[in-house]
Amino acid sequence: xxxxxxxxxxxxxxxxxxxxxxxxxxxxxxxxxxxxxxxxxxxxxxxxxxxxxxxxxxxxxxxxxxxxxxxxxxxxxxxxxxxxxxxxxxxxxxxxxxxxxxxxxxxxxxxxxxxxxxxxxxxxxxxxxxxxxxxxxxxxxxxxxxxxxxxxxxxxxxxxxxxxxxxxxxxxxxxxxxxxxxxxxxxxxxxxxxxxxxxxxxxxxxxxxxxxxxxxxxxxxxxxxxxxxxxxxxxxxxxxxxxxxxxxxxxxxxxxxxxxxxxxxxxxxxxxxxxxxxxxxxxxxxxxxxxxxxxxxxxxxxxxxxxxxxxxxxxxxxxxxxxxxxxxxxxxxxxxxxxxxxxxxxxxxxxxxxxxxxxxxxxxxxxxxxxxxxxxxxxxxxxxxxxxxxxxxxxxxxxxxxx
Amino acid sequence: xxxxxxxxxxxxxxxxxxxxxxxxxxxxxxxxxxxxxxxxxxxxxxxxxxxxxxxxxxxxxxxxxxxxxxxxxxxxxxxxxxxxxxxxxxxxxxxxxxxxxxxxxxxxxxxxxxxxxxxxxxxxxxxxxxxxxxxxxxxxxxxxxxxxxxxxxxxxxxxxxxxxxxxxxxxxxxxxxxxxxxxxxxxxxxxxxxxxxxxxxxxxxxxxxxxxxxxxxxxxxxxxxxxxxxxxxxxxxxxxxxxxxxxxxxxxxxxxxxxxxxxxxxxxxxxxxxxxxxxxxxxxxxxxxxxxxxxxxx
Numbered sequence: 001x002x003x004x005x006x007x008x009x010x011x012x013x014x015x016x017x018x019x020x021x022x023x024x025x026x027x028x029x030x031x032x033x034x035x036x037x038x039x040x041x042x043x044x045x046x047x048x049x050x051x052x053x054x055x056x057x058x059x060x061x062x063x064x065x066x067x068x069x070x071x072x073x074x075x076x077x078x079x080x081x082x083x084x085x086x087x088x089x090x091x092x093x094x095x096x097x098x099x100x101x102x103x104x105x106x107x108x109x110x111x112x113x114x115x116x117x118x119x120x121x122x123x124x125x126x127x128x129x130x131x132x133x134x135x136x137x138x139x140x141x142x143x144x145x146x147x148x149x150x151x152x153x154x155x156x157x158x159x160x161x162x163x164x165x166x167x168x169x170x171x172x173x174x175x176x177x178x179x180x181x182x183x184x185x186x187x188x189x190x191x192x193x194x195x196x197x198x199x200x201x202x203x204x205x206x207x208x209x210x211x212x213x214x215x216x217x218x219x220x221x222x223x224x225x226x227x228x229x230x231x232x233x234x235x236x237x238x239x240x241x242x243x244x245x246x247x248x249x250x251x252x253x254x255x256x257x258x259x260x261x262x263x264x265x266x267x268x269x270x271x272x273x274x275x276x277x278x279x280x281x282x283x284x285x286x287x288x289x290x291x292x293x294x295x296x297x298x299x300x301x302x303x304x305x306x307x308x309x310x311x312x313x314x315x316x317x318x319x320x321x322x323x324x325x326x327x328x329x330x331x332x333x334x335x336x337x338x339x340x341x342x343x344x345x346x347x348x349x350x351x352x353x354x355x356x357x358x359x360x361x362x363x364x365x366x367x368x369x370x371x372x373x374x375x376x377x378x379x380x381x382x383x384x385x386x387x388x389x390x391x392x393x394x395x396x397x398x399x400x401x402x403x
Numbered sequence: 404x405x406x407x408x409x410x411x412x413x414x415x416x417x418x419x420x421x422x423x424x425x426x427x428x429x430x431x432x433x434x435x436x437x438x439x440x441x442x443x444x445x446x447x448x449x450x451x452x453x454x455x456x457x458x459x460x461x462x463x464x465x466x467x468x469x470x471x472x473x474x475x476x477x478x479x480x481x482x483x484x485x486x487x488x489x490x491x492x493x494x495x496x497x498x499x500x501x502x503x504x505x506x507x508x509x510x511x512x513x514x515x516x517x518x519x520x521x522x523x524x525x526x527x528x529x530x531x532x533x534x535x536x537x538x539x540x541x542x543x544x545x546x547x548x549x550x551x552x553x554x555x556x557x558x559x560x561x562x563x564x565x566x567x568x569x570x571x572x573x574x575x576x577x578x579x580x581x582x583x584x585x586x587x588x589x590x591x592x593x594x595x596x597x598x599x600x601x602x603x604x605x606x607x608x609x610x611x612x613x614x615x616x617x618x619x620x621x622x623x624x625x626x627x628x629x630x631x632x633x634x635x636x637x638x639x640x641x642x643x644x645x646x647x648x649x650x651x652x653x654x655x656x657x658x659x660x661x662x663x664x665x666x667x668x669x670x671x672x673x674x675x676x677x678x679x680x681x682x683x684x685x686x687x688x689x690x691x692x693x694x695x696x697x698x699x700x701x
Contacts, residue, residue, distance in 0.1 A: 038630050041530040173678060201674035206635045208626040211553060212422045216671040218551075219415035235532045236626040243537055243553040243625070245544050265532040265627070 028064055028329060030071040030319070031090030033111060034101040034125070035078040039232040042261055044103050046308030047125045047315075048073060049301050051100070054316030064323045069316070072096075076107060083107035084114060091118055097329060098123065100315060105129035105175055112141045121335055123318070125311045128176060128230075130183070133358040134392065135400040139335060142357040144315045145307075146279050148176065150390040151255045152183015154277050154363035155226070157385050159184070159253060160191040164223035166198055170213060171228025173202040180255055181228035198222050207233060210240035218249060227254040234262040238270050247271040258366050258379035260306045270377045274368045277385075279361050280310040280347060284382055290346040314350055314359070317343040351387070356397045360387030415671060418550045423667025424660075425556035428563030429622050431659035433636055434643040435570055435652050436614030442587045442650020442700040443607045446498065447506060449513040452637030453520035454612045458486045458619025459628045460524055463533045466623075475538040479620050486616025487609050494608045499601060517633060525630055533628035555624060562621065566614075570652055573610070583607050587650055587700040646688050648695030657696055661688070 032051070034044045055069045063069060072094060076083030083102055090096045091114075098121040102108045108127040115122040116138045123142045124132050130149040132141060169185065171177035181200075188195055198220050201213055217225055225246075229237050234256055241247055248271075256262055257276030282294045282304040293313065297305040305313075321343055326333035339354040351360050366379030437451045465478035465485075493516075501509060536542075541554040574580040582603050586593045594600045618636075626632075643662050647654025662681045669680025688696065 037525075037530075039530060039532065042532060045530070170674075199674060201670065201677065203670075204678045206631065208632060208635065209426055209622075211556060211625070212419060212426065212667040212670050213674075213677075215418055215422050215551070216415070216674060219412065219418070219671065232532060232627055232629055232631075235534055235629075239534060239626065243542070243544065243555060245551065261532070265534045267534070267536070269534065269536045 025065075025067045027068040027070045028319075028323065029094060029096040030069065030098055030100055031087070031094060031096035032071055032073045032100045033076050033083050033086045033090065033107075034073065035083075035103055035107075036073070036075040037077045040078055040103045043126060043231075043306070043308045044101075046306045047100075047312035050297060050305060050309035050312035051316050052312075053296060053300055054313050054320075058316065058320050064320050065327070065329065067329070069320070071100075076102060076104070078104050078107075080104065080107045080110050084110045087111045087114055091120055096120070097331070098319070098334075100125055103127055105132070108132055109136055112136060112138070115140045119331060121331060121338070123315050125315055126308060128179075130179065130392070131400075133356040134397050137356050137397070137401065142318075142338060142352060142359075144318070144359055145311045146361045146363065146390070147358070148179035149183045149392045149396075150358075150361065150363065151180055151277055152185075153187045153392070154365060154385045154390045155184045155253055155255060155275075156187030156191055157389060158275065158277070158365040158383065159188055159224070159226075162224065162251075164251070165192075165194055166196050166221075166223040168198050168200070168217050168220055168222035168225045169228065170201040170203070170217055170225060172205050172207075172230060172233060174205050176230050177202070177205075177228040180230070181226060184226050184228070184253075203229075205233070208236050210237045211244055214240055214244045214246050218244070218246065222250060225250055225252040227252050227257075229254065230256060234259075235265050238262065238266055238274065241274070242269055242271040247273050251275065258364075258368055260304065260376075263368065263378070264376045267376050268370065270368055272367075272369055272377065275365065276368065276379065277363050277365045278307060278379070279363065280305075280307040281364065281379055281382075282306075283378060284364065285347060285384075287346070287348070289344065289348075293346040310346060314343060314345045317345065318352070318359075353391065355394050358391065360391055362387045363390050411671060414549045416668070418552065419667050419671045420664065421550070421552055421560065422556055423664045424563070425559040426667065427659045427663030428559040428566075429618050430639060430643060430663055431563060431656050432566050432614050432621065433618035434640040434647075434655040434659050435566075436611040436618070437640045438644045438647070438650055438652055438655040439570075439583075439614070440608055440611035441644060442652075443583045444498075444502065444604050445506075445590075446502075446509050446513065446608075448611070449510065449637060450516035450520060451513075451612070451615050451640065452633035452635075453517050453524075454486050454490060454615035455619040455622075455636050456524060456630070456633040457489065457520065458482050458616030459623045459632060460528050460533070460619075461485045461616070462620040462623040463535050463628050464528075466535045472539050475535065475624065478535075478623075482620040483613050483616035486619070487613040490612030491605070491609050494605050498608065499605065502604065517637075521630060521633065530630065535623050535628070537624040559621065566617070567656060574652065579603060579606055642682075642685050646685050646695055648697035648699040650700035651695070651697045654695055654697035654699075661685075 059068050074086035100123045103126040105127040108124050112122050121140050123144050125144045128147045130147040133143045169181045171181050253275040255277050257274045259278045263270050322334050322337040325337040342349050342351040363385045364382050366382040368377045369380040371378050433455055440446055440448050461482035462478040465481045466474035469477045537555050541558050544551050544553045643658035647658030665684045666681040670677040
């Protein structure tokens with residue numbers, strides 16, 4: 001009896017030792033709350049998949065501080081209440097070390113608020129509200145993607161060099177649309193005071209047929225139009241732009257117009273010559289780092305990475321490097337380590353600005369164009385606007401926070 | 404305000420009206436199908452929007468499968484037929500057992516189908532955005548008298564009246580149409596004179612869903628084929644049907660015209676608040692005529 005008991009114990013010990021030879025310590029747990037239902041999932045799947053890819057790499061090299069990095073996902077279905085309760089559940093029950101997500105700005109802000117009181121780091125991926133690291137910023141929240149004021153500033157820098165003075169603005173009548181439009185216009189007015197706004201058109205978020213909006217905007221005869229539409233609206237907008245000949249009559253700028261998620265579904269039907277800004281292209285910059293990343297991602301998932309993949313990938317890189325630097329899994333030391341941290345990425349070195357916890361992304365401005373070898377349009381004549389140039393100043397952040 | 408309007412050239416207004424009319428075509432086709440089912444079968448079919456979405460996705464798949472220039476035209480014929488087939492199976496299998504239930508029950512039942520269809524579409528087609536090319540014949544735009552109209556919208560302007568004419572012939576000239584109209588007024592009486600009501604109901608349901616599929620197929624080249632397109636159309640279609648008078652096909656036409664035109668003209672005249680325009684008009688109409696503009700069959 002006694003002998004067999006020890007046999008069992010020994011057996012179990014052997015299994016335990018052989019099963020996890022590397023990771024004797026508890027894993028680092030990351031909780032991802034994001035929308036994996038409906039149209040937004042075309043963006044969020046890339047974040048998750050690239051994060052998975054990066055985690056696999058980190059774990060294969062022995063993990064972080066001898067710990068494995070693991071993650072669990074929760075589908076928030078683009079709903080703030082679901083996202084918030086999922087975040088609570090991940091913190092209380094799953095005891096995650098940190099949280100990631102979400103594409104919905106309102107949801108990200110709600111979870112950010114929770115993380116502030118719970119003292120859990122939140123690394124925001126994809127939601128583009130500048131309030132996350134601006135007005136509503138705090139010690140535990142970090143933004144791993146560009147935001148509306150960065151996009152606005154980048155667009156303004158690009159547009160100010162063009163000869164246009166009479167503008168029209170058209171956009172989605174909700175937070176993102178207005179934020180982008182305000183960002184572009186405020187900065188453009190500063191850089192080029194003679195610009196004039198002829199008028200504005202606002203449509204509902206789910207709008208699907210843009211033809212009447214385009215014909216109405218064209219009848220005002222502006223020099224150029226700023227289109228503040230995002231997400232799934234980009235595709236039908238470009239489609240209507242092609243059929244109405246918008247791009248041939250009046251030039252227009254649209255943030256994310258050049259992104260793969262916008263241009264790929266349209267194939268060769270997308271309009272040429274549309275100005276757009278983006279954080280990432282799988283074909284640009286043509287550096288060995290980017291080529292390697294694209295190769296790995298393509299191999300793992302059978303598709304080229306979109307911008308979300310960059311966000312997911314660098315988030316993992318920041319997490320790993322910050323824990324290594326902190327030398328412990330203590331949350332406070334992790335946050336301290338992340339502030340001002342720089343990592344290598346497919347688009348070059350990226351740094352988190354210590355003051356507002358915003359990753360300083362360079363922005364690529366280009367125009368849509370057909371290119372040999374691609375069955376969809378790509379961005380060409382790409383101009384890089386550096387991270388320092390697109391960031392809102394610290395004074396602006398202070399002002400937004402009422403300091 | 405008036406001074407502001409005088410700045411808008413007549414050609415712009417005319418162009419906007421024509422674009423609005425082409426949009427009306429889609430709204431009318433979808434709403435008339437909904438109205439037909441609502442009038443004859445008394446089913447407030449929330450899943451009507453799902454049939455529209457499936458029509459659009461089927462168009463995408465068939466067009467991609469056939470490929471080339473003929474792709475879209477084959478899809479335009481095949482997709483609504485496919486939708487009609489799905490609706491026939493559904494009607495024979497499920498709906499035909501539920502005609503006597505109360506409206507709330509039917510509402511919940513059809514609502515559950517919007518969710519089921521939503522997930523089926525997600526499983527089959529995934530969450531990526533889909534898009535198909537405008538047929539080669541209708542790419543680009545026409546320019547006449549200083550007006551610039553996308554060719555495809557002109558095509559829609561032709562299709563709209565054709566569908567209306569077809570529906571008129573169906574309801575006025577065919578036996579099944581006449582029976583359907585009678586059934587809409589008094590279902591029991593039609594049964595009492597020895598007509599197979601079940602067959603009529605089944606045909607009407609299939610025709611209604613065919614129209615939803617046709618709307619989806621026609622709209623496919625102009626927009627993003629994606630999940631969620633069912634929700635936006637069903638809301639507009641219901642508004643149109645209610646404004647026009649429940650169950651009245653001409654009411655659907657009138658409602659679609661009002662909705663499509665106020666929308667397009669609103670965008671030109673008052674671009675910052677264009678969203679409100681069609682809905683404000685709908686509210687005003689319902690305040691004056693709560694039962695809709697034309698005679699309701701309910």
